Amino acid sequence: MKFEITKKSKKSEARLGIIETAHGELHTPAFFPVATKATIKTLTSQDIKEIGFEGILANTYHLHLQPGEKTIKKMGGLHKFMNWNGVVATDSGGFQVFSLGAGITHKTSKIPANSKTKSVPKLADRHGLTHFVKIAEEGVYFKSHLDGSPQFLSPESSIKIQQDLGADIIFAFDQPSSPLDNLEKTKEAMERTHRWATRCLQQRELKVQSAKLKVSEPASAPRQAQGYGVAKQGLFGIVQGGKYEKLRKQSAKFIGAMNFNGFGIGGSFGSSYGDSKTNLIKVLSWVMPLLPQEKPRHLLGIGHLDDLIPAIKAGVDLFDCVYPTRMARHNVAITSLGNIDISKTIFSQDKKPLDPKCNCPTCQNYTKAYLCHLFKAGETTGQRLLTYHNLWFFKQFVDSIRQKIESNKI
């Protein structure tokens, strides 16, 4: 993996760049739609290509449990398996340490619900499951959410799985802290993340060394290609530290000094209401100056539309977020006029498209009335059409930001 910065803004820390991978180029700033289980829910790989995305993000935890990395490796790797010849990034499974652990016991999401929300989803109650994640120094013990079987994930195994999956960009196995954790607990998670980062790099080094050896053996041509691919995988370290300035700076210095190909900024950034945006931006203002300029930065799990511009101005190159796709499945279209819940009866006889300014196939071919009907009738085509639109909208949005950087407007 190679990263080249092609332009730096004069107004902000924003920059344009190109990430070169074994599966093509990625023009940054870029947004990865999330394909947790090797699919952007409701869409095909061709759809994603049509929309214009150059990369997607899949998940180590989910694919390890089903169908298993060995199967995917046998099927020729994730790209072939899902018929996607663009860039693939894989999350390490670290987030599931949080979302299936503290996320459930604390009944919170990565960013806590705002004060208007009277209650939060009760996944634990619904499934009768609690405390099925145990974090130890060697790794994380947990029960599969699919069949309850005992499982174990560590920095080493996470890297190995991601190598088998064959992603172009992989992430270090980290421990995100819960937004409800205090300074002490957040620090503990950060320090473990740092120790695990070292182990991830060591694990990757083993593979790279053995790949180099194999390259020098003329008899093993197919292995050579595979080894070359692994050697080209970019490994990103992850900065933690929650909402605490001291920790974030400490983490950025520590992780930033390591031999990673890029960096993720993860964990929680404080609350999502009131001064939420300033929380996120504050964290970035602490972290970004301490990360090497010449390497890409990925803001993990963000975001909302209004998070993107300030983050890019702070120097973020990559994003991934479930938001546009999940919102689409939950009836909400993200448009130039704001979010609209298309399932509301007010749209049942509305002949206009979702977004008058949008050129996506959904907006070109279907009325709000039809989409409203599909959602009320529980037809999955509605989810598909809305997912297509939301991703199209995000793609256009990020493209327009790139143009603004190009013309020095941002």
Place this chain on the structure above:
RNA sequence: GGGGGCGUAGAUCAAUUGGUUAGAUCAUCGACCUGUCACGUCGAAGGUUGCCGGUUCGAGCCCGGUCGUCCCCG
């Protein structure tokens, strides 16, 4: 004409021997969703129990009448 069953939220149904402010599900309305356990979560509104009368301390439940509806027999 005679006999019987059933009438409870917009819909389909609950409600111990008559016993507090008649429940559930779906639909409706509102809010939420940030490295996806997610076609999900939370909340609100909505009923003079067909109508009239009676018994009782107390009736959705018992009694009489009436209206509607379905079934059976003439």
